[in-house]
Amino acid sequence: AVVISGAGVQDANGTYRATPKEYCDAPIYEHVERGAEFKITREPHTNAKTGAVKHGWLLGQNGKPLYGAPTESLEVPSAGWKKFGGDDPVPTVKVQQLEDLLFAMSAADAALECEDWALAVQHCTAGIDALKRSGGRFCDAFKNRAALILSRRASAHLRLKDFKAALRDAVASLELGAPGLSSAEAVALEAARELGCKDESLAQKILEPVGTGRILDPGAPLVLRCVERWVTEVVPLFSSAEEGQLQVPVVTHMPSDRYLDGLDEEARHAVIKQYLPELPFGGTGIISNPKDCLTVMAKWEEVFTSQEFQAKRKALWARRDLSYPLRLKETRTMVAESLAVVLEPMGFAPGRPGLARVVKQMQVYWSADKSCADKALDLEELADVSLADLE
Structure with missing residues (x-):
């Protein structure tokens, strides 16, 4: 709750509670007794000269700003309030989370x-x-x-x-x-x-x-x-x-969980894409132990031994117009598309980004677990490619 007291606009004083509604990534607060007539909201302000967008909190009556506090904080500030269209004095603001x-x-x-x-x-x-x-x-x-x-x-x-x-x-x-x-x-x-x-x-x-x-x-x-x-x-x-x-399964803690808390999947993907553009989003799938790794590789084996996959593999190797780098690129794409039925339900991204993510995780077990390493060799023979090259 936010408690407003001492404001020159007497009716603005009182307790405000957060509503389920949000604006500018922050809750909208409404007066407990007077409802939506008095609100505390986080608002954007665009500099007309530079185009820069800054934010602040406004206490308003029916859409008319009375008092405001410039800050980029997503929390209602307890200090820094100034008079806008209201009367002196400016209010005392107390935030009571409990x-x-x-x-x-x-x-x-x-x-x-x-x-x-x-x-x-x-x-x-x-x-x-x-x-x-x-x-x-x-x-x-x-x-x-x-x-x-x-x-x-x-x-x-x-x-x-x-x-x-x-x-x-x-x-x-x-x-x-x-x-x-x-x-x-x-x-x-x-x-x-x-x-x-x-x-x-x-x-x-x-x-x-x-x-x-x-x-x-x-x-x-x-x-x-x-x-x-x-x-x-x-x-x-x-x-x-x-x-x-x-x-x-073993629990996995990721730093990004804290930083991106509160964002839905679409927003998380957008943030990752904006700030890590060189790292295509590989999805959220996790291979957490050798047993998981073997289970996934068994499913890969079913795909790689299918007539459809083997026909594609032979057709690719029959092409004489491809250099080694281009052949490897085409092989990665073929493998990623063929394994989509296995990887996408597990949370890995479609295409090569998802394949790269799962290969990176599985490499740990190929190095440390003999059963996983042996199965990896079998898969390489079936696919005619080093699995490490699929990352």
Whole structure:
């Protein structure tokens, strides 16, 4: 919440709460009592001479600016406010993140009581965002609040039949280690059943790493992309794994998860493309252990031994108009197109960027694991190309 006091425009004083609406990548705040008549919004300003765009926060009445604070911050500033169209004095501004969280939790509880699951998810997400803005991470109070609100959101996702999201939030809640979260454990097991795991003992075995603190990023415990990746890798085990042969995936933490938190896939791709144009986006697929590597290579072998692939390979080698570099380029393209049915469902990008990403990851296991190395030699013979050259 943002508390405005001492403003020359008396009606502008009071408490403002974040709404689900956003503008300029920041929440729109509305007056608790007067609603949308009074808003606090982040606004852009374009310099007429240079064309440069700067930002600031405005407190306005019915679209008319009263007070403003120039800053590039995505958070409402507590200092630096100036008079625009309002009356002196300028307001005192206090930002109360904890109040936002408590309001969101109360609203989420009310929505759960009314069985409005979508609204409950919305309020829980607002509470999680408030916790992120609070700057806390390591104290028990932060962990307990985060665990509770994640547990609530997991329950709402379960009722909406979004079982992967329910499992993600339940896992994150249990990872935070707050006591008495049997509801999160129950949601995790029910989500696992809905995702294909009919044996509860197997589900418990697969979920054994949960709660050890190794799945969440300890430096950014509310950035859940690492949990999403782990859940994506775990789900296939629910229907295919046997307890005696179980190998639970290793969690992968990526710095980009923190930096690009809050962006959807399209926005993430745009940022990566803008700032790393020399590195084509290879997708989000992960090969996390030797078993994964062997499984993927077995699927490659099915493709490489097919009549269609072998016909393409022979036709390519029969061409006399290609130099070695051009032949290698054409081979990479042929292999990438042929393996699309294997790689794209795993999250690797279409074409050669996705192929390059998976080859780079698999090289680790070709060097360290004999079974992977032997299978790589078999594949090279089938494809008539060094697999390392496919990167």
